[in-house]
Amino acid sequence: MRRLLFMAPARRWAEYREVLPGAIARAGIKAEVSPEVPDAEVDYIVYGPGDGGPTDFARFPNLRAVFSLWAGVETVVGNESLTVPLTRMVDPGLREGMVEYVTGHVLRHHLGMDAHIVNPDRDWDNTAPPLARHRPVTVLGLGELGGACAGALATLGFPVSGWSRSPKTLPGVTCHSGEDGLDAALSDAEIVVLLLPHTPETENTMDAKRFAQLALGAVLLNPGRGALVDDEALLEALDSGQLGHATLDTFREEPLPGDHPFWAHPKVTVTPHIASETRPDTASEVVAENLRRAEAGEPLLHLVDRKLGY
Template sequence: MALLYKSDPVRGQHWQALFAEHAPDIAWRAWPDIGNPEDIEYLAAWQAPDNLIQLLPNLKVLFALSAGVDQLDLSSLPSGLPVVRLLDPGITQGMCEYASWAVLSLHRDMLRYRQQQLSRDWQAHMLQPAANRRVGVMGLGTQAQRILATLGSMGFALSGWARSAHQITGVDCYAGDAQLPAFLSQCDILLCVLPLTEQTQGILNRHVFAHLPRGAALINMGRGRHLVEDDLLDALGSGQLSGAILDVLQEEPAPADHPFWDHPQIVLTPHIAAMTQPATAFGVLLENIRRHQRGERMVGEVDRNRGY
């Protein structure tokens, strides 16, 4: 029995050492040196290789080395092959840290102060109490709920929206298309952590921006394809939005002539809000392998119909 790893080779060395120490019964293979393909029962990968089942005829589980699976073409995978997301607590911690930094940066007007520094303009602006700043989160899964708890400890007024109904202490929750305008109307800072599906692709668009209070700001920590980039530029140009912090783009890395690079109201980061860390993710992956071996349901199994 073997596990095939197909992702960053540097982090792969850390994964390999952990398996050697804690799970020596599971043979380690690193792409593209797969050895005897019939030995491989588990694949841990960011993206699956082409002709997956022809290549790995005895594959039993595909473990995505990410919290989301939109980078995988689920329709091309065998319907009976379980696909499991990696619910790494390190990813959740990283997302909370990034969300806190981004919300605080917008709340404390750091985009304006950055421009003032460049123009050597020493000018203070009125400070808004956190309780008066309304932060809305799109997506109410496990990571979003942890983000909301972190922001709640800072005193922000919180709301959340998802496709399905949720109840979260201290958060005004909205659900479905009918309640989306009401949710947006009271978001001074809108933060997106939605999974990317056919229903959510392009959801950050001119119609959504129009429902936000004038001067609101955007944080996108979901996926680049959530955002209609030209609509964001229009909203910033008209003053409907005052700023944006983006960790993801339609095309990554952004081409040199992308208008976001030099935009004074946009902060770009290169998809670094959170990264899978072998030290925190290994236990989650190994426990799911053991669950599969015992015939138990694995944590993070993807619902093909929902896409997450």
């Protein structure tokens, strides 16, 4: 009988206490899952870090692997006490939610819907927006989430460019990689979607130089990680008119402090990190499959590369 420690905020256990054991049972594994397991008896950890400090994984002498519930692992990947395999969460619910958020906000900005939803002066401007095929969109990050979003936008008719660290090929998407590729991907883009992982290399990817490469009045969507954006450069680009609007779902500090200038800026939409959520039902199936693989000695799904940080 294997024992899994559910190491996540208490409210998360209420969401997983039934669906996770059920998924493990369907995978044919005899295991017990609990938020309370003696350190020496922990075989695996289902990990969803809260607001506490770094976890000391060395206190679990028989730990075999850690299964993260989140897509991003930047808070744990550098933990020197974690020497066992670490997996990140990639599941259908996470992917579908991100596609819906990104597609919805891209269409919102493409169609200029804000001017019609909030129109106190009752302006009758019946200028129609361009067709999607005339609105260049760039997606930075072509992994599981970014690739799905880029594909969905291409299906809607947008000319989509994408950028990733390593070369990718996606149907309907003009894919770039490398430093020169990033310049090409951003050049004259009218809507930019950030879905890169947060690593030392991606910190402040969108800075003053990058904002200047975009089409005048471009829109930025950041459902990825807050640290991908230089906040001061973003505010300057908005104030100068180089950037027309920013819809932000992730921030360097969360919850976003009430006195942060993003809240009051007329060209910023703040959403409270709701672009996509790990759904317990679909995430439990992924954890269960990785547990089965670990017990069978098979390669784990979505194994984190410690050098790359994701």
